[in-house]
Amino acid sequence: MSENYSVGIDPSVLAKEPDEKWTDKYPDIDESRVSYESMTSPEFYELEREAVFRRSWLYAGRAEWVDRPGQFFTKEYEVLRNSIIVVHGHDGNVRAFYNVCPHRGNKLVWKDEPGEPIEGVCNRFYCKYHGLGYGTDGKLEVLTDRESWFGDQGTELALAEIPLASWNGFLFVNMNPGGPEQTLREFLGDYYWEGFGWPFEKLTERFVARGVTQCNWKGLMDAFNEIYHGVYVHKEAFPYLQKMDFDALQAMHVKTMALVGQHGFYISPRNPQGLFVTDIERISQCTGTGPQYPAAEDLTRLPPAANPIHTDDWGTSSHFIFPNIQIQFYYPNWYLVYQYWPLAYNRMRFEIDCHYQPSRNFSELISHYGHVATFWDAALQDINNLEATQKGLEMGVFQNWPLTDQELMIRGFHRQIYHHVTRYREERNLDGAAIGPERH
Ligand code: FES
Ligand SMILES: [Fe+2]
The missing domain is CATH 2.102.10.10 (Rieske [2Fe-2S] iron-sulphur domain)
Known part of the structure; x- marks a missing residue:
């Protein structure tokens, strides 16, 4: 294995012993329960608009x-x-x-x-x-x-x-009234700025899905910031999950994960039991994770920041870029961008852009269509499930929520949101109940 990529981060966070926890690698993050007030409060939403979105660099296209x-x-x-x-x-x-x-x-x-x-x-x-x-x-x-x-x-x-x-x-654009507080380079940090070179410009065939759903925008970010819901939520879209035994399902842990400044990533393993394909997938040369034909240009080698541990059997490399996008690579030569745009405290617009190398023939085009159909089906399962989560959160029965070690990305993300809103409140001497990332 060649040397790990670790520009701008402590390389020791990229690997852990079996009895260690990823969360323990961040001394300023503890395992306390997390308040989800930020997902149910209209007042918090108004602050978040200014404290997070007005000040951040935002993805445009x-x-x-x-x-x-x-x-x-x-x-x-x-x-x-x-x-x-x-x-x-x-x-x-x-x-x-x-x-x-x-x-x-x-x-x-x-x-x-x-x-x-x-x-x-x-x-x-x-x-x-x-x-x-x-x-x-x-x-x-x-x-x-x-x-x-x-x-x-x-x-x-x-x-x-x-x-x-x-x-x-x-x-990216920045709409802070006094001008950007940081350059885009400072905002992204050295890890991403220097390590994300890849021929993105060659993947010009794009399929777009847009929709509105009744949940807080952070809910979708949370869903895509961990992998272990997949075996429960996506059994229908990915029939191979139904064929995996319980132990194999339980073993689906990330290969590595890291918080990188305001951003972060995880790398999930490839399905350990090989690919299961349905008949339609066999015909169209795609699976739920992507096209299966040999690509014009082999782009399975990821940018260093997307595969810092140089693992060969990565399944997904998922990167959340604060505040509201994720860039994901799946091993067969394509990538996607998720965008989560708030519309209200309990309403959001999602956008999914799947990018491929241009089809060279009808078979490849059919493969792309087949893949996006499967993939969006899975995404809709997440989104549908989140309307139920939002309803559950708004019941207000529980105020604080435990997060597991697999949910470190979520913990880090919500922490940043609370940090920005708290700073904004303090700068403006705004009254209001004390808020914090973790309350007991
Ligand atoms: S020409 Fe644009 S508002 Fe009059
Ligand atoms: Fe999902």
Whole structure:
């Protein structure tokens, strides 16, 4: 085994003895029960919007989506009550702007439904209200009713630009009113900044699932931050789980996990009993974990930060990037991005983007379709289950919840959320009951 990748983290956290606990590797984290007030309180949600989402770098999309001059996409951030445009300018620069016309505040770029994101290619953006036109650099280019304006008020109009930065083609924006508190590099930390190089730009075939569900956004992050619910929740989607014996199911523990600053990851093992495929999977050359044909370019070798222990039989490598996305690799040459966007304290929008290398033929395309159908089926099981979790939490019968060692990612994630909200409250001298990551 070659040397572990451990830029910016203590390498000793990546391995443990059988009688050790992962959680013990973090001296400032204990095993106390965790308050889930953050998932049931409307007041907490209002604080979280400002303390977490207004200040963090937020995922917008991939650089390939704005590959050439004039190409753009919009992104809705309901949690901040705004929308942005990301556009590749005709001057060659990729920029982000608030999606609002500076004349009388009409939302600038939208098609049939003002709340729906769109993408396209254009020379300039025309406002639907009074016809003003803005270049892809945000400057006013077309002024209508020219004689009626006072002084330079019309000609000086320009779109409001937002800080945008790229990390391996993942585009992030920061909407903190005073500007970003950290660069994107500082926000991600050295571990991820330096160790996540991979040909993401080659996986341009994308399948998108979007939906709204009645649970707190953190609930879905929690579900995907541990693996052991899988054998109970996903028995239907993954029939091989029904064939595994109890001991094999119980042995499905992570190979490694680590908290990395505000972020973190786990690596799950490959199914120890080999692949079980259903008839439809056999026909379409896919399984629940991905396509099974030899890929055009073999990308089973992960970026160093995604497989720091250099294990060959990784099944999933799952990375939560604070506050609300996960990037996951599954061993057969594809990756996905989960996004969890809050809409209210008990309502969220999820987005799942599955990325593949472009199909070379119809068989490969069918394989991708077959795979996303299976995969989304499993995701819907998680999401459906979470509506039940939200209802359970809102009963208020239990205030604090025990988390196991397999739930370290969840513990670390909620801790960060409480940390940011507490800091925000303290800065503003806001009253309110004492909150903390752990209460007894
Ligand atoms: S609001 Fe956009 S042109 Fe008037
Ligand atoms: Fe799941």
